[in-house]
Amino acid sequence: MSVALIAHDEKKADLIEFATEHSAILEHYDLIATGTTGKKLMEATGLDIERKASGPLGGDMQIGAEVASNECEAVIFLRDPLTAQPHEPDISALLRICDVHDIPLATNLASADAVLDGLTKDEN
Numbered sequence: 609m610s611v612a613l614i615a616h617d618e619k620k621a622d623l624i625e626f627a628t629e630h631s632a633i634l635e636h637y638d639l640i641a642t643g644t645t646g647k648k649l650m651e652a653t654g655l656d657i658e659r660k661a662s663g664p665l666g667g668d669m670q671i672g673a674e675v676a677s678n679e680c681e682a683v684i685f686l687r688d689p690l691t692a693q694p695h696e697p698d699i700s701a702l703l704r705i706c707d708v709h710d711i712p713l714a715t716n717l718a719s720a721d722a723v724l725d726g727l728t729k730d731e732n
């Protein structure tokens with residue numbers, strides 16, 4: 609079971625900070641990410657991350673497919689709520705499939721903290 613990490617461009621710095629702060633926890637999970645997010649996270653944190661395609665090229669859908677196959681146990685997706693994205697339908701589809709499968713989904717830093725807390729509680 610993997611944990612997915614995704615951030616739109618305006619939120620990538622926030623996700624890097626979050627992943628750096630929580631790297632000791634995150635390194636225990638199989639991490640997956642959309643293309644650019646994964647590249648930047650790996651460079652900044654040294655975490656081992658399986659990179660999917662970039663979001664606009666289908667990465668959100670690839671992560672959605674993992675959710676649909678019950679291969680993903682949580683999605684942390686720092687969306688940019690202030691910028692229109694060309695692949696908005698893919699983003700909506702990912703959020704929807706998380707709800708369909710009742711997969712914890714965080715779309716901002718406060719909920720990302722809560723999701724990570726929940727994951728570590730499940731482990732104990």
Ligand SMILES: O=C(CO)COP(=O)(O)O
Pocket residue numbers: 614615616617641642643644645646661662663664667668699
């Ligand atoms: O657009 C994204 C998610 O919708 C993120 O894609 P990148 O990680 O490739 O920037």
